[in-house]
Amino acid sequence: MARRFFRHYNYNKIAGTVSAAALTILLCSCSGADKTASSQSFVFDTYSQITVCGNDSEDVLSEVGSILSEMSGDFDLCYDMTANELPQNDLYCDCLSKTRELNRRYGNGINVFCGKLTKLWGISTDSPRVPADEELAAVLAELPDALTENIPYGAMLDFGAVSKGYACDKVFEVLEKKDMDYGIISLSSTTLMYGKKHGGKPFRTGLTNPLTGEGYAGIIETEAAFISTSGGYERYFSPEGTNDKYCHIMDMTTGRPVETDFASVTVIVSADVPDGGILSDFLATMIFSEGTGNIDKWLACDDFQVVAISADGGVYSNCEGLELNESGGFYYEYK
Protein backbone atom coordinates (compact mmCIF):
# COMPACT_ATOMS: atom_id res chain seq x y z
CA MET A 1 0.00 0.00 0.00
CA ALA A 2 2.71 2.46 1.02
CA ARG A 3 4.77 1.43 -1.92
CA ARG A 4 1.91 2.02 -4.22
CA PHE A 5 1.28 5.41 -2.66
CA PHE A 6 4.83 6.63 -3.16
CA ARG A 7 5.46 4.76 -6.41
CA HIS A 8 4.84 7.73 -8.65
CA TYR A 9 6.71 10.19 -6.55
CA ASN A 10 9.24 12.53 -7.95
CA TYR A 11 11.69 12.84 -5.08
CA ASN A 12 12.92 16.29 -6.09
CA LYS A 13 9.40 17.43 -5.65
CA ILE A 14 9.25 15.92 -2.17
CA ALA A 15 12.44 17.73 -1.23
CA GLY A 16 10.94 20.98 -2.53
CA THR A 17 7.75 20.49 -0.57
CA VAL A 18 9.65 19.68 2.61
CA SER A 19 11.87 22.75 2.33
CA ALA A 20 8.90 24.98 1.61
CA ALA A 21 7.11 23.65 4.68
CA ALA A 22 10.24 24.05 6.81
CA LEU A 23 10.66 27.64 5.63
CA THR A 24 7.05 28.40 6.51
CA ILE A 25 7.54 27.08 10.02
CA LEU A 26 10.74 29.09 10.38
CA LEU A 27 9.08 32.31 9.21
CA CYS A 28 6.13 31.79 11.50
CA SER A 29 8.33 31.30 14.53
CA CYS A 30 10.31 34.47 13.79
CA SER A 31 7.47 36.90 13.16
CA GLY A 32 6.49 39.07 16.09
CA ALA A 33 9.75 38.44 17.90
CA ASP A 34 12.40 41.02 18.70
CA LYS A 35 10.06 44.00 18.83
CA THR A 36 10.61 44.13 22.55
CA ALA A 37 13.34 46.17 24.16
CA SER A 38 14.16 46.34 27.87
CA SER A 39 16.51 48.20 30.11
CA GLN A 40 17.06 48.96 33.76
CA SER A 41 18.63 51.88 35.55
CA PHE A 42 18.66 53.88 38.76
CA VAL A 43 16.36 56.88 38.52
CA PHE A 44 14.24 58.65 41.13
CA ASP A 45 16.45 57.12 43.79
CA THR A 46 15.15 53.68 42.90
CA TYR A 47 15.61 50.76 40.54
CA SER A 48 13.65 51.17 37.34
CA GLN A 49 12.84 48.60 34.70
CA ILE A 50 11.48 49.54 31.31
CA THR A 51 10.08 47.21 28.67
CA VAL A 52 8.60 48.51 25.45
CA CYS A 53 7.20 46.55 22.54
CA GLY A 54 6.37 47.91 19.10
CA ASN A 55 8.08 49.37 16.08
CA ASP A 56 11.45 51.04 16.69
CA SER A 57 11.32 49.80 20.26
CA GLU A 58 15.05 50.43 20.79
CA ASP A 59 14.67 54.11 19.88
CA VAL A 60 11.60 54.51 22.05
CA LEU A 61 13.38 52.76 24.90
CA SER A 62 16.26 55.21 24.79
CA GLU A 63 13.89 58.18 24.54
CA VAL A 64 11.98 56.96 27.61
CA GLY A 65 15.24 56.32 29.43
CA SER A 66 16.52 59.83 28.83
CA ILE A 67 13.20 61.43 29.85
CA LEU A 68 13.28 59.50 33.12
CA SER A 69 16.89 60.31 33.94
CA GLU A 70 16.40 63.98 33.07
CA MET A 71 13.26 64.23 35.20
CA SER A 72 14.92 62.29 37.98
CA GLY A 73 17.57 65.03 38.11
CA ASP A 74 15.03 67.86 38.01
CA PHE A 75 12.84 66.29 40.67
CA ASP A 76 15.65 65.31 42.99
CA LEU A 77 14.48 64.77 46.53
CA CYS A 78 14.38 68.42 47.59
CA TYR A 79 14.51 71.50 45.45
CA ASP A 80 15.93 74.54 47.18
CA MET A 81 14.12 77.72 46.24
CA THR A 82 16.55 79.99 48.07
CA ALA A 83 19.20 80.09 45.38
CA ASN A 84 17.30 82.45 43.09
CA GLU A 85 16.11 79.41 41.21
CA LEU A 86 12.40 79.98 41.16
CA PRO A 87 11.18 77.37 38.71
CA GLN A 88 12.23 78.06 35.16
CA ASN A 89 11.49 74.50 34.23
CA ASP A 90 8.17 73.88 32.45
CA LEU A 91 7.82 70.33 33.76
CA TYR A 92 8.26 71.72 37.22
CA CYS A 93 5.52 74.30 36.95
CA ASP A 94 3.25 71.77 35.28
CA CYS A 95 3.80 69.19 38.04
CA LEU A 96 3.23 71.87 40.66
CA SER A 97 -0.05 72.99 39.15
CA LYS A 98 -1.28 69.41 38.73
CA THR A 99 -0.45 68.66 42.35
CA ARG A 100 -2.37 71.77 43.44
CA GLU A 101 -5.32 70.56 41.40
CA LEU A 102 -5.21 67.22 43.25
CA ASN A 103 -4.92 69.09 46.55
CA ARG A 104 -8.09 70.98 45.70
CA ARG A 105 -9.91 67.80 44.79
CA TYR A 106 -8.70 65.40 47.48
CA GLY A 107 -7.22 67.46 50.33
CA ASN A 108 -4.04 68.93 51.68
CA GLY A 109 -2.47 65.77 53.07
CA ILE A 110 0.24 66.06 50.44
CA ASN A 111 2.20 69.29 50.45
CA VAL A 112 5.05 69.67 47.98
CA PHE A 113 6.38 72.62 49.99
CA CYS A 114 7.45 70.31 52.80
CA GLY A 115 11.08 70.10 51.64
CA LYS A 116 12.46 71.62 54.83
CA LEU A 117 10.62 69.04 56.88
CA THR A 118 11.97 66.23 54.74
CA LYS A 119 15.46 67.63 55.10
CA LEU A 120 15.14 68.07 58.86
CA TRP A 121 14.39 64.38 59.37
CA GLY A 122 16.62 63.15 56.56
CA ILE A 123 14.84 59.78 56.59
CA SER A 124 15.99 58.74 53.12
CA THR A 125 19.51 60.06 53.66
CA ASP A 126 22.60 58.57 55.29
CA SER A 127 22.13 60.62 58.45
CA PRO A 128 18.49 60.53 59.60
CA ARG A 129 17.64 61.90 63.03
CA VAL A 130 14.69 62.77 65.24
CA PRO A 131 14.57 66.58 65.41
CA ALA A 132 13.90 68.49 68.62
CA ASP A 133 10.35 69.84 69.15
CA GLU A 134 11.57 73.45 68.76
CA GLU A 135 13.13 72.68 65.39
CA LEU A 136 9.89 71.06 64.21
CA ALA A 137 7.81 73.96 65.46
CA ALA A 138 10.02 76.45 63.64
CA VAL A 139 9.74 74.58 60.33
CA LEU A 140 5.98 74.00 60.71
CA ALA A 141 5.42 77.69 61.40
CA GLU A 142 6.97 78.53 58.04
CA LEU A 143 5.37 75.67 56.09
CA PRO A 144 3.53 77.23 53.14
CA ASP A 145 -0.03 76.17 52.44
CA ALA A 146 -0.29 73.41 49.84
CA LEU A 147 -2.51 75.60 47.68
CA THR A 148 -0.41 78.73 47.82
CA GLU A 149 0.03 80.29 44.40
CA ASN A 150 3.15 82.30 45.10
CA ILE A 151 6.02 80.15 46.17
CA PRO A 152 7.51 81.89 49.19
CA TYR A 153 11.18 82.75 49.03
CA GLY A 154 13.15 80.23 51.04
CA ALA A 155 10.65 77.40 50.66
CA MET A 156 11.92 73.97 49.71
CA LEU A 157 9.99 71.73 47.39
CA ASP A 158 9.73 67.98 47.80
CA PHE A 159 8.01 66.22 44.92
CA GLY A 160 8.56 62.78 46.46
CA ALA A 161 4.83 62.02 46.71
CA VAL A 162 4.08 62.74 43.05
CA SER A 163 7.24 62.77 40.94
CA LYS A 164 7.27 59.13 39.87
CA GLY A 165 3.61 59.21 38.92
CA TYR A 166 4.13 62.43 37.02
CA ALA A 167 7.10 60.88 35.21
CA CYS A 168 4.91 57.92 34.22
CA ASP A 169 2.40 60.37 32.74
CA LYS A 170 5.16 61.86 30.61
CA VAL A 171 6.31 58.40 29.48
CA PHE A 172 2.71 57.52 28.64
CA GLU A 173 2.60 60.50 26.25
CA VAL A 174 5.71 59.22 24.47
CA LEU A 175 4.42 55.65 24.14
CA GLU A 176 1.15 56.94 22.77
CA LYS A 177 2.83 59.28 20.31
CA LYS A 178 5.02 56.42 19.07
CA ASP A 179 2.02 54.09 18.92
CA MET A 180 3.74 51.28 20.82
CA ASP A 181 2.02 47.91 21.24
CA TYR A 182 2.64 47.83 24.94
CA GLY A 183 5.05 49.00 27.59
CA ILE A 184 5.79 48.27 31.22
CA ILE A 185 7.50 51.10 33.05
CA SER A 186 8.36 50.20 36.61
CA LEU A 187 9.76 52.79 38.99
CA SER A 188 9.45 50.38 41.94
CA SER A 189 6.58 52.07 43.74
CA THR A 190 4.83 53.40 40.64
CA THR A 191 4.23 51.44 37.47
CA LEU A 192 2.75 52.22 34.10
CA MET A 193 1.22 49.36 32.15
CA TYR A 194 0.66 50.72 28.68
CA GLY A 195 -1.25 49.28 25.72
CA LYS A 196 -2.24 45.65 25.25
CA LYS A 197 -0.04 42.63 25.66
CA HIS A 198 0.12 40.27 22.70
CA GLY A 199 -2.54 37.61 23.02
CA GLY A 200 -4.76 39.99 24.97
CA LYS A 201 -3.66 38.74 28.39
CA PRO A 202 -4.06 41.21 31.24
CA PHE A 203 -1.07 42.76 32.96
CA ARG A 204 -0.19 41.05 36.22
CA THR A 205 1.37 43.01 39.02
CA GLY A 206 2.85 41.34 42.08
CA LEU A 207 2.18 43.26 45.25
CA THR A 208 5.03 42.98 47.75
CA ASN A 209 3.97 41.64 51.12
CA PRO A 210 4.36 44.80 53.24
CA LEU A 211 4.54 42.86 56.49
CA THR A 212 7.70 41.03 55.54
CA GLY A 213 8.96 43.21 52.70
CA GLU A 214 9.35 40.14 50.50
CA GLY A 215 7.16 37.69 48.65
CA TYR A 216 3.76 38.64 47.31
CA ALA A 217 0.70 39.65 49.24
CA GLY A 218 -1.29 39.22 46.07
CA ILE A 219 -1.46 39.67 42.35
CA ILE A 220 -3.43 42.40 40.61
CA GLU A 221 -4.70 41.78 37.09
CA THR A 222 -5.44 44.89 35.07
CA GLU A 223 -5.80 46.30 31.62
CA ALA A 224 -3.58 49.30 30.85
CA ALA A 225 -3.19 51.23 34.11
CA PHE A 226 -1.08 53.27 36.46
CA ILE A 227 -0.42 51.52 39.76
CA SER A 228 1.25 53.10 42.78
CA THR A 229 2.10 51.75 46.19
CA SER A 230 2.87 53.65 49.35
CA GLY A 231 4.26 51.89 52.36
CA GLY A 232 6.43 52.38 55.38
CA TYR A 233 8.21 49.03 55.08
CA GLU A 234 10.89 50.00 52.62
CA ARG A 235 12.13 53.43 53.62
CA TYR A 236 12.17 54.12 57.29
CA PHE A 237 14.51 55.08 60.08
CA SER A 238 14.87 53.36 63.40
CA PRO A 239 17.06 55.25 65.91
CA GLU A 240 19.72 53.10 67.54
CA GLY A 241 18.67 51.46 70.76
CA THR A 242 14.95 52.00 70.17
CA ASN A 243 12.12 50.06 68.62
CA ASP A 244 10.66 53.20 67.09
CA LYS A 245 10.15 53.22 63.35
CA TYR A 246 9.86 56.45 61.44
CA CYS A 247 8.64 56.14 57.88
CA HIS A 248 9.53 58.56 55.09
CA ILE A 249 6.02 59.99 54.67
CA MET A 250 5.40 63.14 56.71
CA ASP A 251 2.28 64.29 58.49
CA MET A 252 1.87 67.95 57.57
CA THR A 253 0.02 68.79 60.77
CA THR A 254 2.51 67.35 63.27
CA GLY A 255 5.65 67.61 61.19
CA ARG A 256 6.42 64.04 62.17
CA PRO A 257 6.34 60.82 60.13
CA VAL A 258 2.77 59.68 59.67
CA GLU A 259 1.36 57.30 62.23
CA THR A 260 -0.82 55.01 60.22
CA ASP A 261 -2.23 51.55 60.77
CA PHE A 262 -1.69 50.70 57.12
CA ALA A 263 1.31 48.67 56.06
CA SER A 264 0.83 49.56 52.42
CA VAL A 265 -1.71 51.17 50.15
CA THR A 266 -1.90 50.53 46.42
CA VAL A 267 -3.96 52.63 44.04
CA ILE A 268 -4.88 51.55 40.52
CA VAL A 269 -5.99 54.14 37.98
CA SER A 270 -7.04 53.18 34.46
CA ALA A 271 -4.68 54.39 31.74
CA ASP A 272 -7.75 56.03 30.14
CA VAL A 273 -7.75 58.62 32.91
CA PRO A 274 -5.74 61.70 31.88
CA ASP A 275 -2.78 62.29 34.22
CA GLY A 276 -3.55 58.98 35.92
CA GLY A 277 0.06 58.52 37.01
CA ILE A 278 0.29 61.53 39.27
CA LEU A 279 -3.21 60.71 40.55
CA SER A 280 -2.29 57.16 41.58
CA ASP A 281 0.96 58.29 43.21
CA PHE A 282 -0.75 61.13 45.10
CA LEU A 283 -3.66 59.01 46.29
CA ALA A 284 -1.51 56.08 47.44
CA THR A 285 0.44 58.39 49.74
CA MET A 286 -2.68 60.23 50.86
CA ILE A 287 -4.72 57.12 51.70
CA PHE A 288 -1.74 55.50 53.40
CA SER A 289 -1.30 58.56 55.64
CA GLU A 290 -4.95 58.62 56.66
CA GLY A 291 -5.11 55.06 57.98
CA THR A 292 -8.00 52.59 58.18
CA GLY A 293 -10.29 55.13 59.86
CA ASN A 294 -10.93 56.91 56.58
CA ILE A 295 -10.77 53.99 54.14
CA ASP A 296 -14.50 53.60 53.45
CA LYS A 297 -14.59 57.00 51.82
CA TRP A 298 -11.88 55.95 49.35
CA LEU A 299 -13.33 52.50 48.67
CA ALA A 300 -16.57 54.15 47.64
CA CYS A 301 -14.83 56.02 44.81
CA ASP A 302 -15.30 54.36 41.45
CA ASP A 303 -12.75 56.25 39.38
CA PHE A 304 -9.83 54.34 40.92
CA GLN A 305 -9.30 51.12 42.82
CA VAL A 306 -7.60 50.57 46.14
CA VAL A 307 -5.83 47.62 47.75
CA ALA A 308 -4.92 48.63 51.29
CA ILE A 309 -3.20 46.22 53.67
CA SER A 310 -3.30 47.06 57.35
CA ALA A 311 -0.50 46.37 59.80
CA ASP A 312 -2.54 43.51 61.27
CA GLY A 313 -2.84 41.86 57.86
CA GLY A 314 -6.34 42.90 56.86
CA VAL A 315 -7.04 43.75 53.23
CA TYR A 316 -9.39 46.59 52.31
CA SER A 317 -10.13 46.63 48.63
CA ASN A 318 -12.59 47.52 45.91
CA CYS A 319 -10.35 45.95 43.28
CA GLU A 320 -11.89 43.29 41.07
CA GLY A 321 -8.81 41.74 39.48
CA LEU A 322 -7.16 40.86 42.77
CA GLU A 323 -5.86 37.42 43.69
CA LEU A 324 -4.65 37.05 47.23
CA ASN A 325 -1.66 34.87 47.92
CA GLU A 326 -0.72 32.80 50.85
CA SER A 327 2.58 34.39 51.56
CA GLY A 328 5.05 33.61 54.32
CA GLY A 329 2.46 31.54 56.16
CA PHE A 330 0.16 34.51 56.29
CA TYR A 331 -3.15 34.57 54.57
CA TYR A 332 -4.92 37.77 53.70
CA GLU A 333 -8.60 38.13 54.20
CA TYR A 334 -10.97 40.59 52.68
CA LYS A 335 -12.56 43.00 55.12
Place this chain on the structure above:
Amino acid sequence: MNINDDRKLIRARDIVLIAAVLAAAAAVYWVTADFSGKKRYAVISCGGETVAEVSLDRFGDYSFPETGNMVFTVGGSGISVSKSGCPDKICMRTGNISRAGEAIICVPNRTAVKVKNAPGENDIDVVLR
Protein backbone atom coordinates in the same frame (compact mmCIF):
# COMPACT_ATOMS: atom_id res chain seq x y z
CA MET B 1 -11.20 14.05 -12.20
CA ASN B 2 -8.18 11.94 -12.82
CA ILE B 3 -5.87 12.17 -9.85
CA ASN B 4 -3.25 10.11 -11.59
CA ASP B 5 -2.75 12.78 -14.20
CA ASP B 6 0.93 13.65 -13.85
CA ARG B 7 0.44 17.02 -15.51
CA LYS B 8 -1.39 18.35 -12.50
CA LEU B 9 0.65 20.72 -10.32
CA ILE B 10 -0.52 19.23 -7.04
CA ARG B 11 -1.97 15.79 -6.63
CA ALA B 12 -4.05 14.55 -3.74
CA ARG B 13 -1.17 12.55 -2.31
CA ASP B 14 1.01 15.72 -2.38
CA ILE B 15 -1.47 17.28 -0.03
CA VAL B 16 -1.28 14.24 2.22
CA LEU B 17 2.50 14.53 2.27
CA ILE B 18 2.44 18.29 2.97
CA ALA B 19 -0.01 17.69 5.79
CA ALA B 20 2.25 14.97 7.19
CA VAL B 21 5.32 17.25 7.07
CA LEU B 22 3.40 20.10 8.72
CA ALA B 23 2.11 17.74 11.40
CA ALA B 24 5.63 16.49 12.07
CA ALA B 25 6.95 20.07 12.27
CA ALA B 26 4.12 21.04 14.59
CA ALA B 27 4.92 18.02 16.76
CA VAL B 28 8.58 19.05 16.98
CA TYR B 29 7.57 22.63 17.82
CA TRP B 30 5.11 21.40 20.43
CA VAL B 31 7.78 19.36 22.14
CA THR B 32 10.49 22.03 22.07
CA ALA B 33 8.56 25.26 22.55
CA ASP B 34 7.67 26.69 25.90
CA PHE B 35 3.92 27.19 26.04
CA SER B 36 3.80 27.67 29.76
CA GLY B 37 4.19 31.46 29.55
CA LYS B 38 6.36 31.06 32.59
CA LYS B 39 8.91 33.67 33.49
CA ARG B 40 12.33 32.16 33.63
CA TYR B 41 15.40 33.33 35.39
CA ALA B 42 19.00 32.24 35.59
CA VAL B 43 20.67 31.44 38.86
CA ILE B 44 24.37 32.23 38.71
CA SER B 45 26.37 30.51 41.40
CA CYS B 46 30.03 30.31 42.29
CA GLY B 47 31.47 27.60 44.50
CA GLY B 48 27.91 26.49 45.25
CA GLU B 49 26.87 29.90 46.57
CA THR B 50 24.23 31.83 44.66
CA VAL B 51 25.74 35.02 43.31
CA ALA B 52 22.76 36.41 41.44
CA GLU B 53 19.39 35.65 39.95
CA VAL B 54 18.84 37.26 36.59
CA SER B 55 15.47 37.39 34.87
CA LEU B 56 15.76 36.22 31.27
CA ASP B 57 13.61 39.08 30.04
CA ARG B 58 16.04 41.68 31.35
CA PHE B 59 18.38 41.91 28.41
CA GLY B 60 21.92 43.11 29.01
CA ASP B 61 25.43 42.20 30.13
CA TYR B 62 26.03 41.26 33.74
CA SER B 63 29.20 40.67 35.72
CA PHE B 64 29.71 40.08 39.41
CA PRO B 65 32.68 40.44 41.77
CA GLU B 66 32.45 36.77 42.77
CA THR B 67 32.71 35.51 39.21
CA GLY B 68 35.74 37.64 38.31
CA ASN B 69 36.08 38.53 34.67
CA MET B 70 33.14 36.45 33.46
CA VAL B 71 30.45 38.36 31.57
CA PHE B 72 26.94 36.94 31.31
CA THR B 73 24.75 38.15 28.49
CA VAL B 74 20.96 37.95 28.52
CA GLY B 75 19.36 38.36 25.11
CA GLY B 76 16.50 37.17 22.94
CA SER B 77 17.68 33.59 22.94
CA GLY B 78 18.48 33.26 26.63
CA ILE B 79 21.60 33.65 28.70
CA SER B 80 25.16 32.89 27.68
CA VAL B 81 28.67 33.44 28.94
CA SER B 82 30.09 36.03 26.56
CA LYS B 83 33.44 36.50 28.26
CA SER B 84 35.54 34.34 30.52
CA GLY B 85 39.18 34.20 31.49
CA CYS B 86 39.17 30.41 31.84
CA PRO B 87 41.61 28.46 29.64
CA ASP B 88 39.23 26.07 27.89
CA LYS B 89 36.23 28.43 27.20
CA ILE B 90 33.81 25.52 27.42
CA CYS B 91 31.34 27.84 29.15
CA MET B 92 31.40 30.25 26.22
CA ARG B 93 31.06 27.48 23.68
CA THR B 94 27.96 26.15 25.42
CA GLY B 95 26.16 29.13 23.89
CA ASN B 96 22.70 30.29 24.87
CA ILE B 97 20.50 28.46 27.32
CA SER B 98 16.89 29.43 27.90
CA ARG B 99 14.81 26.47 29.03
CA ALA B 100 14.27 25.52 32.63
CA GLY B 101 16.83 22.94 33.67
CA GLU B 102 19.50 23.92 31.16
CA ALA B 103 22.87 24.88 32.57
CA ILE B 104 26.25 26.32 31.68
CA ILE B 105 29.12 25.10 33.84
CA CYS B 106 32.56 26.65 34.02
CA VAL B 107 34.75 24.32 36.06
CA PRO B 108 37.88 26.51 36.23
CA ASN B 109 35.80 29.40 37.56
CA ARG B 110 33.69 27.07 39.76
CA THR B 111 30.69 28.86 38.25
CA ALA B 112 27.31 27.52 37.15
CA VAL B 113 24.42 29.19 35.34
CA LYS B 114 21.11 27.40 35.64
CA VAL B 115 17.76 28.35 34.15
CA LYS B 116 14.71 27.99 36.35
CA ASN B 117 11.04 28.77 36.12
CA ALA B 118 9.98 31.42 38.58
CA PRO B 119 8.14 29.58 41.35
CA GLY B 120 4.43 30.21 41.79
CA GLU B 121 4.19 33.64 40.29
CA ASN B 122 5.38 32.67 36.82
CA ASP B 123 3.52 35.20 34.82
CA ILE B 124 3.97 38.39 36.79
CA ASP B 125 4.86 41.40 34.68
CA VAL B 126 6.09 43.64 37.40
CA VAL B 127 6.57 43.81 41.16
CA LEU B 128 5.39 46.82 43.10
CA ARG B 129 7.29 47.73 46.21
